Amino acid sequence: MNVGREFQEIAHCGGQVIFNVTTNSEGRRLVQTTFQGSRPVPMALYAIYALPQGIPVSDLPMGGIGSPFPPPPVPGCVPVFIGSDSEGKFGFQCERCGQYWRARGGVTICPYCGVRGDRHNFLSKAQRLYVKLYCHRLEEAFAADDDGVHIIDMDAVADAAGKDVEKPPFYFAEQTQQKQFNCSACGEFNDILGRFAYCSVCGTRNNFSEFEDVIVPAIREELNQGGGPAGCLKDLGSAFDTFVGQYTEQLIQNRPMRSARRERILKMRFHDLASTRRELLGGFDIDICEGMTETAIASATRFFQRRHVYEHNGGEVDEMYLRDSGDTSVRLKQAIRETQSGVHEFANLTLRMARNLHRGFHDIYEPIKGPIDRHEVEKKRLAAFQRPTGQLDNPPVHTAKHQLRGS
Ligand SMILES: [Zn+2]
Numbered sequence: 001m002n003v004g005r006e007f008q009e010i011a012h013c014g015g016q017v018i019f020n021v022t023t024n025s026e027g028r029r030l031v032q033t034t035f036q037g038s039r040p041v042p043m044a045l046y047a048i049y050a051l052p053q054g055i056p057v058s059d060l061p062m063g064g065i066g067s068p069f070p071p072p073p074v075p076g077c078v079p080v081f082i083g084s085d086s087e088g089k090f091g092f093q094c095e096r097c098g099q100y101w102r103a104r105g106g107v108t109i110c111p112y113c114g115v116r117g118d119r120h121n122f123l124s125k126a127q128r129l130y131v132k133l134y135c136h137r138l139e140e141a142f143a144a145d146d147d148g149v150h151i152i153d154m155d156a157v158a159d160a161a162g163k164d165v166e167k168p169p170f171y172f173a174e175q176t177q178q179k180q181f182n183c184s185a186c187g188e189f190n191d192i193l194g195r196f197a198y199c200s201v202c203g204t205r206n207n208f209s210e211f212e213d214v215i216v217p218a219i220r221e222e223l224n225q226g227g228g229p230a231g232c233l234k235d236l237g238s239a240f241d242t243f244v245g246q247y248t249e250q251l252i253q254n255r256p257m258r259s260a261r262r263e264r265i266l267k268m269r270f271h272d273l274a275s276t277r278r279e280l281l282g283g284f285d286i287d288i289c290e291g292m293t294e295t296a297i298a299s300a301t302r303f304f305q306r307r308h309v310y311e312h313n314g315g316e317v318d319e320m321y322l323r324d325s326g327d328t329s330v331r332l333k334q335a336i337r338e339t340q341s342g343v344h345e346f347a348n349l350t351l352r353m354a355r356n357l358h359r360g361f362h363d364i365y366e367p368i369k370g371p372i373d374r375h376e377v378e379k380k381r382l383a384a385f386q387r388p389t390g391q392l393d394n395p396p397v398h399t400a401k402h403q404l405r406g407s
């Protein structure tokens with residue numbers, strides 16, 4: 001985790017929103033809106049339709065520069081440009097759980113509570129205020145007695161970030177969170193509070209890739225560097241517990257069920273593999289041991305029982321272990337021992353079960369296909385065509401234009 005970057009304010013990308021009000025030969029007023037920016041920072045832009053009172057109503061897919069916008073879903077809507085922060089990312093906020101995150105664009109789901117929605121549903125509080133002021137300024141421009149140019153100066157907004165100055169009226173800035181990751185399924189950037197979440201673009205949970213690519217390799221590394229096998233076994237067990245706990249929490253939250261089952265699952269500790277398996281099969285039709293042999297399941301079960309002995313009996317065999325494990329190689333009170341290769345095997349087993357749970361979970365909560373398919377195509381394209389490296393010396397000038405016809 002990049003701790004140094006936690007909760008830092010990221011300035012707006014700047015730029016200018018320009019309303020050019022003209023009157024045509026028939027006396028009709030026209031407003032042409034242009035967003036223009038040329039600061040040497042990454043910059044992205046999207047647009048939404050809002051009611052003139054400043055209420056966001058839909059996303060507004062922009063075509064190429066100068067191409068006309070699709071008609072609004074409700075007559076009278078105005079287009080509103082929303083600029084990114086100076087890293088090319090946008091802040092978002094969930095109306096259901098109130099939590100904030102950053103992403104690059106097309107979000108469809110809250111990374112924390114999993115509620116789905118269109119991007120304009122996830123505007124942050126500060127952005128909503130910006131939309132209101134923007135619509136108000138547009139209305140003023142349109143109602144002005146004379147033709148002319150009206151500007152919302154987002155450069156001033158960008159300049160005011162991180163400074164102890166009075167903020168300009170359209171001020172908003174974004175903030176880094178705690179975990180920045182590119183989704184393993186769709187490749188999109190997410191910056192979230194905490195460590196585990198849904199990808200806000202495609203809805204794939206990041207737990208499995210964290211478990212497979214970060215947590216388990218770190219434990220294996222420790223094991224190979226001479227770390228105590230018993231300690232590594234305990235670490236694996238707790239990481240797996242956390243993993244299962246987070247999926248079941250989401251399963252419970254988003255699904256109606258009897259309160260008794262909800263309670264039981266909430267209180268469940270996952271050291272008893274058989275009961276964990278039963279609960280997930282019965283409740284959600286997910287078999288975490290799918291495709292595993294009876295021997296592998298028995299082996300996994302025993303590892304969890306041994307972990308319990310370390311956690312609750314200081315590593316000395318207790319009655320429960322003797323009874324449940326069927327392990328005849330040890331006596332009551334004897335200290336059990338782990339081997340390096342045994343713990344590696346346990347790591348393999350937890351990975352298989354984690355993969356099964358992840359797959360089963362996403363069979364219920366299907367990720368959004370579009371961004372995943374696009375990512376696959378892009379990966380293939382990149383593999384086939386190695387791009388020469390190098391960067392543009394001058395940042396491009398971004399413009400987008402829209403003509404608003406008034407009466
Ligand atoms: Zn939420």
Ligand SMILES: [Zn+2]
Nearest residue numbers: 183186199202
């Ligand atoms: Zn994704």
